[in-house]
Amino acid sequence: MKILNLNEGSFPIDLNFDIEHINIPTIGRLEKKLSVEVRILKVSKNLLKCDGHLQGTFIDTCQNCLKEIRLDLSSKIDVAFKDISELLLDSSDQDQTHYQDLEYFNIETFLDEEIGLIYPDIVKCNDHCIDEDIDLVEEKHLPFKKIRDLIE
């Protein structure tokens, strides 16, 4: 675990590290490791800015045909950090804000949240797999047709 005290020390903080385990049950499993490169800047007393990039490969399952696939995830990080105590006070309604205790800031908790947001909702082995699924739905209607034929 990487705990940072973001209330003290000198900025910017440059971090470059790998994660081997991601704590999100709803996404694929990490193939090797996820590489992270971030710079944390102090904008004002209670506002920090995190810029960077993350990249990794996941093993996941096509949600249509259940084939195992590799999914490359690569994304820019561009998020503001604020202390958790400001969560209820903040009316700015920014979605790119991550709230956490800035004195005991866990960078992996932030990254879990970030990966959960950028991970695709729909995982497919290829773009056409959904079309094949439609065919399957049509086939499922066939038994009803057969019963109708029998009745007639």
Ligand SMILES: [Zn+2]
């Ligand atoms: Zn598929």
